[in-house]
Amino acid sequence: MAKVTVSFVTEEDDKQISIESDQERNKDYTDKTKTKFRYGDTAYFRVYSHEPDTIQAISTDGDISDLGLFSDIITGEITTFISESSAATGKPIKNIYGYEWLGNSLGSITMIDPYSVRSSEAPSVADDNIAMASISYQTSYRLFGLTLSKKDIDEYPVIVYVRSLDV
Known part of the structure; x- marks a missing residue:
């Protein structure tokens, strides 16, 4: 089974952006918060910013879903x-x-x-x-989901790049 390490990075001037796992949505069948995910599962993460409507997330692998704004x-x-x-x-x-x-x-x-x-x-x-x-x-925060498809690689990193778009 492959081991995927996901890292989050922001632009240098976006120091006030904070990113964290969405513990409410990342639950397993026993209602515990998941820290490991299987291929095909979606890992949800929140991006906090004073202007969450301007946030964009892109990744080196997988599909990122923008699930909207929440408070x-x-x-x-x-x-x-x-x-x-x-x-x-x-x-x-x-x-x-x-x-x-x-x-x-x-x-x-x-x-x-x-x-x-x-x-x-x-x-x-x-x-x-x-x-x-x-x-x-x-x-307020913007909610994203990251879904990775199965790979034939034992270990590999994925980077999620989060930035604030100029409005």
Whole structure:
């Protein structure tokens, strides 16, 4: 049985694109998330970007299906405010649904741009006023599926190239 290694790459200036397996759709018959796939199976992956409608994925082998745009709610992401009133998020933000300060409070939290949030009060290490918050927000992603056909090669790599199209 052949071993296929799939690698994801992006353009150098697309550092804010993140790619991950779609754990909801990559389930086996026991409802566990698959990490290995048979030929003919489709492996689903999400591409997060602040403009997911501009994303394109191409591969060195197999068929890539563009399954459209989806949204997701991220809950309980931890952000820290130590030396600045801004903090980065793990995925691009469409809307903030809520936040909870875990200890010290720095007021309200608002979105600065698709990749960062700001507290209304500035933290101060000198005044022992630093904080951590759990935030919930809506994000968007483009869903793709990769299906590989059977090969007579023991091992081979497949590269999926993801890029943002100029609009």
